[in-house]
Amino acid sequence: MKSLYNWLNNRIDMDGAIAFAQKKRVPVFYGTVWYYLGGISLFLFAIQLVTGILLVLYYQPGADTAYESVKFIVSKVEFGWLIRETHSWSANLFVFFVFIHMFTVFFAKAYRKPRELTWITGMILFVLALAFGFSGYLLPWNELAYFATKVGSDIAGAVPVVGEFLLRVLRAGDEVTGATLTRFYGIHIAILPGIFTIILGIHLFLVQIQGMSVPPEIEKLPEEKRRTIPFFPDFVLRDFMAWLIVLNVIALLAVFFPWELGPKADALAPAPAGIRPEWYFMFMFQTLKLIPAHVWFMEGELFGILFFTIGGLIWFFVPFLDKKAHMGIRSTFWTWFGIGLVIYIIVLTIWGYMV
Amino acid sequence: MGQPSRRTFLDWLFRGGLSAWVISVTYPIVRYIIPPDVPEIDMSSIEAGLLSDFPIGGSKIIRLGRTPVLVFRKINGDFRAMEATCTHLDCTVQFKKEDERVWCACHNGYYDSDGKNISGPPPRPLGRFDVIVQQDKVIVKKPDLA
Amino acid sequence: MKIWLTLIAFSLSVGLAQESGCISCHIELDEDLDDHEKIVDNYLGGVHAKNNLDCSDCHGGDPEAFDDEDEAMWDAESFRSDLTKIDQLEMCGSCHSNPNVMKQYTASIKTDQVDQYETSHHGIALENGNEKAATCTDCHGVHGILEIDHPKAPVYPFNIPITCSNCHSDESYMAHTDLPTDQYKKYESSVHGIALFENEDVGAPTCNDCHGNHGAAPPDIVHVKDICGTCHINNQDLFQTSHLQSMLLSEGFGQCEACHGNHDIAKPNDDMLDWSEGALCYDCHADGGNAKDMSNHFYSVITNLNSDIELATSMVHDAENKGMIVDELLFDLEEAHKVLIHTRTNIHSFNIDFVDSNAIAGFEAAQAAVTGAQQSLDEFDFRRKGLFYFSLIITFTVIVLGLKIKVMK
Structure with a gap:
């Protein structure tokens, strides 16, 4: 063990890396618990990588084989059910923790100078996470996924000018078919992981060199009043503890609340009742349903897309819009903006599930 | 017990727990990677048996995915495969080699050797499957959707 | 409406080699003669109009006389306004019994209807002078006769019971015979009637499938x-x-x-074998003996198989509800169920050995499903146990880790 370490140390300066990690300190205050969220998201992404790679060993894309191979995995392959359940549950928890991570960062104003780029890369990762969810949902090729994808990709078709083009690119044709499945598969297991890993690398690199952000009021405290602990081993061990707990929760969910496979997708079958997108798209889905057919001069769907595009852009560029944060002042406007957004998402999501 | 020994004891416990955890995670993964005894079924085709399993006039009911399929060999040596579920009331049909017809015993419905309903209550023909003979293997395949 | 009909009639009359002088007048006659417009309308929708047969082909007369009523009808020797039932047979038969005529329209058409009819109870009654007996038009309709496979034809499977019951359920009409008039009512609630009317199964037997059609008679x-x-x-x-x-x-x-009875054949059920009053065999074999043993034996084979299947089904569903994949067990259940149906058929051999030896496969299939379902349920328990131990390991590690962090401070 020791000699291996020495061997490595002679080549890649392990001492230096550990010294850096030990020197790096994590602030301790009421919000320290929020620091675990990014780590948990990272851990969930790692689970996704491992279980995803394992699923690829047996999964066969294609309209004739996708559903059958998933069925084969969950019924014939030993622990196949566990791998699939873990992948699905971990995916949902991933999106969930990414949401919370994003909002805690927002309310702590951690996006302010010098961390604008961390926020921007984080936002890109958020969008990629949603894309992961959307593309992965179709892969079992079951009825519900098929129709949810149909409805979901329809929305892309409503984008002005390029809608038709987008829809065809997304579906690899005019309809959701086996070609769409192949395309989604490629996006899900090759394109997205590739981009995600690069952006994630930048995101983590930025976090490492800039250290943890603290809210403005903590930052203003005199040095002696600010408590910290070393990143290594103290914080890392705590992180690890959180990961273990999350993994146990996933195992519980996988055993007690398995995801049903349901019937195989059939393009000619009538759409089943209760087609729903995944929960993290619910607030958008419900908004689009609530918008009247015509708003002013444009179609309701177009208005919805415009609404989400503008909203998304504001959210994306919030580090540049919130000038007060850079001066270390909490902007009441942006805080309320965030609170309003949280309430909006929660209410619309619940509403979506009630109807 | 002094502070250092307590710490060592905890470290020892921690390593134990960690090892158990690593094993409990690795074990399912290793078992998962070992392919199951049942070969993965390619759902668009299946081996119905060997050529020697089908003498002239011989027949067999196999399952392709969730569909029972009747495979038989005509007097002239040709193979035919079609859904084995009668289109009338879902009974299972059989091949009658004497008159080269497919027969449903439930209500005496008849289909010809191409699956067309020719007498009795069946309202529709039986869906056809393709049969491919590769060396000594008889393979039944879902027809290509053109 | 009238204008359109006239137009149709006109265009048709052109098509009919200017023969339809009849229609051009009769379509206007509604005020004087009831329903003539309807008759023409019916006729135009029928198979005879489609094949260029004109009114005069059945009613005689001279359609080319057009406006001259006397010349067209009353003075023409061939003219017949009403046809008697005997006339009808002769008139329809003049084409339909003549292969040389019929094969021009449909090469493979049958031409034995009149011959068959003469052997039927309808035909015999008519020959004996009973004018109430049904002839061609009573079943096929009059002016707007449709092809027999036209869904609106009175002889299309779904319509046959109603067509027959027009006479056979009419008590006063049937008063001259000793035939019952409750056949339709009985049939309607029978297994066959339900298949035809409720399940819309065109293959389900209706009146003519047992009694024949042109040669209608009760089977001996x-x-x-x-x-x-x-x-x-x-x-x-x-x-x-x-x-x-x-x-x-x-x-x-x-x-x-x-x-099983006749018109009111009920869907058979297993209780028909349960030895007690009302059971099928009991009615004749009330004194017991061999019949009682056999009936009891069949009853127990079928009910045992049935309850085995029920047990297997509930176990399979239990496993399915617990999220296990049970596709292959469903095949076993299907197989067992198929044997159950065969066993119910096999009792008609009234041979205990035969029934028993053929039922074995069903018991085996049901057992296979039970075993498979049990394996699935065991697997389900295994998952919970595995989860328990996994949680134990994690909880232990987390606690130790917590202590370690505490000590580190």
Whole structure:
């Protein structure tokens, strides 16, 4: 063990890396618990990588084989059910923790100078996470996924000018078919992981060199009043503890609340009742349903897309819009903006599930 | 017990727990990677048996995915495969080699050797499957959707 | 409406080589003669109009006379305004019994209807002077006769019971005979009637499938098994080999009918074998003996198999509800169920050994499903146990880790 370490140390300066990690300190205050969220998201992404790679060993894309191979995995392959359940549950928890991570960062104003780029890369990762969810949902090729994808990709078709083009690119044709499945598969297991890993690398690199952000009021405290602990081993061990707990929760969910496979997708079958997108798209889905057919001069769907595009852009560029944060002042406007957004998402999501 | 020994004891416990955890995670993964005894079924085709399993006039009911399929060999040596579920009331049909017809015993419905309903209550023909003979293997395949 | 009809009539009359002088007048006659517009309308939608047959082909007269009523009808020797039932036979038969005429329209059409009719109870009654007896038009309609496979034709399978019941359910119309008039009512609630009306199964037997159509007559008791055997072939084969067939015939019973009845044949159920009053065998064999043993035996085989299947089904569903994949067990259940149906058929052999030996496969299939379901349920328990131990390990590690962090401070 020791000699291996020495061997490595002679080549890649392990001492230096550990010294850096030990020197790096994590602030301790009421919000320290929020620091675990990014780590948990990272851990969930790692689970996704491992279980995803394992699923690829047996999964066969294609309209004739996708559903059958998933069925084969969950019924014939030993622990196949566990791998699939873990992948699905971990995916949902991933999106969930990414949401919370994003909002805690927002309310702590951690996006302010010098961390604008961390926020921007984080936002890109958020969008990629949603894309992961959307593309992965179709892969079992079951009825519900098929129709949810149909409805979901329809929305892309409503984008002005390029809608038709987008829809065809997304579906690899005019309809959701086996070609769409192949395309989604490629996006899900090759394109997205590739981009995600690069952006994630930048995101983590930025976090490492800039250290943890603290809210403005903590930052203003005199040095002696600010408590910290070393990143290594103290914080890392705590992180690890959180990961273990999350993994146990996933195992519980996988055993007690398995995801049903349901019937195989059939393009000619009538759409089943209760087609729903995944929960993290619910607030958008419900908004689009609530918008009247015509708003002013444009179609309701177009208005919805415009609404989400503008909203998304504001959210994306919030580090540049919130000038007060850079001066270390909490902007009441942006805080309320965030609170309003949280309430909006929660209410619309619940509403979506009630109807 | 002094502070250092307590710490060592905890470290020892921690390593134990960690090892158990690593094993409990690795074990399912290793078992998962070992392919199951049942070969993965390619759902668009299946081996119905060997050529020697089908003498002239011989027949067999196999399952392709969730569909029972009747495979038989005509007097002239040709193979035919079609859904084995009668289109009338879902009974299972059989091949009658004497008159080269497919027969449903439930209500005496008849289909010809191409699956067309020719007498009795069946309202529709039986869906056809393709049969491919590769060396000594008889393979039944879902027809290509053109 | 009238204008359109006139237009249609006109265009048709051009098509009919200017023969339809009849229509051009009769379509206007509604005020004087009831329903003539409707008659023309019906006729135009029928198969005869489609094949260029004109009114005069049945009613005679001279359609080319057009406006001259006398010349067109009353003075023409061939003119017949009403046709008697005997006339009808002759008139329809003049084409339909003539292969040389009929094959011009449909090469493979049958031409034996009148011959068959003469052997039917309808035909015999008519010959004996009973003008109430049904002839061609009573079943096929009059002016707007449709092809027999037209869904609106009165002789299309779904419509036949209604067509027959027009006369046969009319008590006053049937008063001159000793025939019952409740056949339609009975049929409607029978297994066949439900198949036809509720399940819309065109293959379900209706009146003519047992009684014949042009040669309609009740089947005689010797041949009841053949008639039922048209569809219930296995039951017929088994029954023919049983000792029961000759016994029933010698007692004057109509074989299948003796137990199952005729128009009101109910969907058979297993309780028909349960030895008690109302059970099928009990009615004749109330004194017990062999019949009682056999009935009890069949009853126990079928109910045992049935309860095995029910147990297997509930276990499979239990496993399915717990999220296990049970596709292959469903095949076993299907197989067991198929054998159950065969066993119910096999009792018509009235041979205990035969029934028993063929039921074995069903018990085996049900057992296979039970075993498979049990494996699935065990697997389900295994998952929970595995989760328990996994949680134990994690909880332990987390606690130790917590202590370690505490000590580190």
